[in-house]
Amino acid sequence: RPLEITLIDRxxxxxxxxxLQLLKQIGKLADQINYSAYIIGGIVRDLIIGRTNEDIDIVVEGNGIDFANLLAENLGGTVRCHEKFATATWKHPSRLKIDITSARTEYYDYPAALPNVEMSSLKEDLFRRDFTINAMAIQINEDHFGKLIDYFHGxxxxxxNKIKVLYNLSFVxxxxxxxxxxxxxxxxNFKMDQQTFDLAMISADKIASTSKPRIAHExxxxxxxxxxxxxxxxxxxxGIxxxxxxxxxxxxxxLKTFKSLVDEIVPLQQNQNSETWVCYLVILFSExxxxxxxxxxxxxxxxxxxxTDQIVELLDDNQNFLKEDTLGAIHHSLKNYQTESIICYIALMxxxxxxxxxxxKYLQNRTQIPKLIDGNDLLNLNIEKGPLFxxxxxxxxxxxLNQEIHSKEDAISKVKREYL
Ligand code: ATP
Structure with missing residues (x-):
């Protein structure tokens, strides 16, 4: 009999x-209606590895939508239902979003109706997942709070440090x-075990018939x-x-040139939302x-x-900007290009x-250009609104950028001198 592992300390x-308090409250509410409730998937894996993860997914042995409504009635917040899948997203008043799914053998729309969604037991739910490390749950009912459910030795x-699929046809x-x-x-810093690696190799061709948006997402x-x-x-x-x-x-x-330029130039806060990832694909496709x-x-x-469009444009361009000596002149040509497009161009070429x-140098300097003047300043100078702005x-x-002007006053004198 496997040892019972409790993850309360983790x-x-x-x-x-x-x-933690919220999970305890959820567990107690599940007790009230005799549901078993679990957190499941990535958060369980990360707790065992010892990483924080606040992305909570809950599975109940019962009706997930009913349970989400019960949570909202008792703890506040709102529920969005996905009837077709018998799942719900509960938005807690703290804005935290929790997905709640159902794991049980059958689910009836109303008494005596035919089951419209075949639902499985917790074990089957876990078995449908990708890897053993992601196929664990932790019970949150009060009497079993913290109990690890681990059917597949995750x-x-x-x-x-192993990544293992749950069954041979998983990648297919x-x-x-x-x-x-x-x-x-x-x-x-884990490794697929040999069998999983071999299965990945022999299933690699199947990616060709997978939908592009799904591939793109991953x-x-x-x-x-x-x-x-x-x-x-x-x-x-x-071989994929x-x-x-x-x-x-x-x-x-x-690819390495691109990565090191990203690390050097793209500021951290921008990095998270930026589209640098697509540049790796551009580099691969260019080959x-x-x-x-x-x-x-x-x-x-x-x-x-x-x-992507910008990189193609830069490659098609006559690339005169490379011959320019001043940052200002480069800015004239490249102002509208995203940082990652320009970096990708450097790496590709x-x-x-x-x-x-x-x-x-241009990219580093252009992030520090202050807004010395704006449209209102130009209107105050009686310049007519239009493309000239x-x-x-x-x-x-x-x-x-060329250090010809340094302040708002300098900028206004320049406009007066050249445009009035
Ligand atoms: P991350 O920390 O990157 O969010 P995650 O494991 O939470 O990792 P998600 O993509 O959010 O990853 O998926 C949540 C859970 O859903 C996974 O832990 C896994 O159990 C399951 N899952 C996701 N995608 C698949 C898939 N393609 N096949 C099977 N199970 C999947």
């Missing part, structure tokens, strides 16, 4: 006090799990993590890169016979589409150091 150490696999059923495997390998998460280049190299070893971009060889140096334009199939939003340094404001930015 929960105390790695959950916020508020969330706890041991975490202790041995969902090839995006191969991308997830690499994500967890890199994030935790790829974007993978490439936004700390080790995008290593992840791509690993995808190459598995070929089915994603059409070739298996790629220039790791360009193939395929058009970079194909990257657009993976763009999930307008921002990533824009970055493997620009000589002198050119790369010039563009780097943008032109003048750009001129002022360029002059600032």
């Amino acid at each position: 929960m105390k150490n790695f959950l916020s006090i508020e969330n 706890f041991n696999d975490i202790k041995q 059923e969902d090839p995006t799990r191969i991308l997830r495997a690499v994500r967890f390998e890199q994030r935790f 790829l974007s998460i993978l490439l936004k993590e700390k080790h995008p280049v290593e992840s791509l190299v690993r995808l190459g070893e598995i 890169i070929r089915y994603l971009i059409g070739t298996h060889s790629f220039n790791v140096q360009k 193939t016979e395929n058009e970079i334009e194909l990257v657009k199939d993976y763009c999930l939003n307008n921002e990533s589409l824009k970055v 493997q620009l000589q150091e002198c050119f790369a340094n010039k563009l780097k 943008a032109k003048i404001l750009l001129e002022i930015e360029c002059a600032y």
